[in-house]
Amino acid sequence: MDNIKVSVIVPVFNAAEYISKTIDSILNQDFQDYELIVVDDGSTDNSLEIIKKALENTTVPNRIIHQENSGVSVARNKAIEASNGEYIVFVDADDYITPNHLSTLYNGQSDFSLTLVVKKEGEKLINPKPYSQTSIKTEDFIKMELNMQIVFNFFQLMYKAKIIKENNIKFTPGIVYGEDIEFAHKALFYGDEIIINNEKTYYYIQHPESAIKTTEYKRFGIVKIFEDLADFYNKHNKPELANLITTSRIPKAIFGNMNFFFHNGYDFDEVLSKMRELDLLTKMSKYQGDSKFKFKIKMFLLNPKIYYKMWMKLKNTID
Known part of the structure; x- marks a missing residue:
């Protein structure tokens, strides 16, 4: 595919209750030239059918990959390999993004860009603390994260695909908690700068039972x-x-x-x-x-x- 600026990656496992809203939020972007890659990780509910229906009439380039249940890390790695975009964005299957998520993140120049994540627990919204700067060196950002001076989630970043692929950065299979932190740290290590926008564009859904x-x-x-x-x-x-x-x-x-x-x-x-x-x-x-x-x-x-x-x-x- 030509002229794909951003690849949006969504791993899915038994997310039938949420995946339609997630996909709709991705398809409703005010941004052009992006693709959507959904990896169904061996769902045993009707997630795959919902995904196919949600994408059947869209003009957004998309690909559905189905694999036997192998975990979220394998699913994301497979999507990275299949991606064509200059940049990569991750969205979890039960979260959603605002219509300006990609347009706010994309600048076509920086190694990384970042927006804010709102945590949603039921009807309660936990708003993030804004950053005081508009850009930051990646090493300085890493130090702040290691000192836990900031609240950070890997999916609030847009990653330059070249950095990920040339340095063979992958999610470690078999890890069920923290694999995203490892991935983000290694990716940031190979970059130079993060452009920061304090727009709230990603909604992270915390389910009480989970x-x-x-x-x-x-x-x-x-x-x-x-x-x-x-x-x-x-x-x-x-x-x-x-x-x-x-x-x-x-x-x-x-x-x-x-x-x-x-x-x-x-x-x-x-x-x-x-x-x-x-x-x-x-x-x-x-x-x-x-x-x-x-x-x-x-x-x-x-x-x-x-x-x-x-x-x-x-x-x-x-x-």
């Missing part, structure tokens, strides 16, 4: 992902980024996910046992950031049970 059913203790798998990223940065002569992972991002990820489990009623002894099994207490103790967060970690490590009781009594929120 948090517990799909994660369990797999959320702690994010630690291995960041350890692998630290190895990646060390191999590419960026020890300062690797050190930030060890002394900031991993401890914060452990602490945040631990509180997620407490917040959702997981048994304290079971959570602590899992953390000890994975040696997460040692990894959490390596935190070297701000004193307030360091104090919270110190209190927990001194006496996890007392910390937990205080946390429950104060009805704390996830940190």
